[in-house]
Amino acid sequence: MVGIAGGWSSQRLLDALEQRTGFRCLVDMSQVRSDLHTGRAYYDDVDLTALDGLVIKKVGAEYSPDLLDRLELLRFIASRGPRVFSPPASIIAMLDRLSCTTTLVAGGIPMPPTVVTESVDQAARAVERMGRSVLKPLYSTKARGMLVVEPGPGLREKIAAYRDAGHPMIYLQQMLALPGQDLGVVFLGGEYLATYARVANGDSWNTTRRAGGRYQEYEPSREIKELAQRAQALFNLDFTCVGVAETEQGPVVFEVSAFGGFRGLQEGCAMDAASYYAEYVCRELAS
Structure with a gap:
């Protein structure tokens, strides 16, 4: 199982899988070696490509673009035979908030009014139009890094500071x-x-x-x-x-x-949930 050592949900799922299979292996993706020329991937001495299956619970402790590279390694492992739950290609397509939003909107799923732009001026105009809104990082979970903004003095400066803090693509969602x-x-x-x-x-x-x-x-x-x-x-x-x-x-x-x-x-x-999933x-x- 791919997860976080000591993580609450990772440990529960690892225990549930061991109870049913008699096998226990918590894979830390930072320690995986993929030998693309041989078609093998290893975690310590475990050949991951020889497993029947691999369950992804957490790919890393924090959401970031770096997780996409780890998911690519898991996609390679999946291509060598093991069934990976959930498919890495599926997770890659949704890890980025904008990618997930685009798929939902294209699929006709109602979402809060959302504006995405690289322009501070355009973002400020959107907030003036929508009212109180939330700036959301493209990679985050549990509301980490989100900032509430509203029309009024200092709006443009707040958005500019948010962009300059590492969010060049500005993702705005109206607060409902x-x-x-x-x-x-x-x-x-x-x-x-x-x-x-x-x-x-x-x-x-x-x-x-x-x-x-x-x-x-x-x-x-x-x-x-x-x-x-x-x-x-x-x-x-x-x-x-x-x-x-x-x-x-x-x-x-x-x-x-x-x-x-x-x-x-x-x-x-x-x-x-761990028992159901296992x-x-x-x-x-x-x-």
């Missing part, structure tokens, strides 16, 4: 009026599994645990389930969580994640 929560709609093998709500603590604009949010069980409407089903189907993932928000205009999708969902299911729904992997490899 939400009911104090958003949803994580989880799918396994393309089939609906469960939904949890991420509930804000009232002191922050976002609902992440880092900002004091909490998880709780939630039963979504048929409309939300169908929307999330359509969104995840665009990416061909084995395990995924679709971020959905309910608005006065109807549900919208924020993102589709190839890595999230484990803790939300555990704390919100009392479901052991069972699925074993069934798929046996079929």
Whole structure:
């Protein structure tokens, strides 16, 4: 399994896989050697290309363009025979926030009004038009690196500083009026599994645990389930969580994640996602 040593979800999935297979190997991608001329890839003494399957839980501790190179190595491994869950090519196509957004919009999935530009002036004009908005890094998770901006004095300077801090492509999304929560709609093998709500603590604009949010069980409407089903189907993932928000205009999708969902299911729904995923992997490899 590809994951993070000591990571909560990585350890749970590793334990679940070992219980079912009797084999345990946590792959740190920074220590993988791919010999392209021989068609082999190794982690320590383990020939990864000789495995029946490989499960990706985390490719790195932080989202960054560097993860794309690690995913390319995993794509090479997948080309040599092992079944990789989820397919590296699918994750590559969604790791970048803009790439994920483009696929969702092209697929007819409703999203918050979004503007992408390299121009500070154009970004400022968009905020003046949309009102309060969020600047979002192209590579981030759990609202890390996001900045709320609104029309008024100093707007252009804030956007310019954000761009100069390492965000040359400016990704802006209008802040919508939400009911104090958003949803994580989880799918396994393309089939609906469960939904949890991420509930804000009232002191922050976002609902992440880092900002004091909490998880709780939630039963979504048929409309939300169908929307999330359509969104995840665009990416061909084995395990995924679709971020959905309910608005006065109807549900919208924020993102589709190839890595999230484990803790939300555990704390919100009392479901052991690792066990479900391990069972699925074993069934798929046996079929």
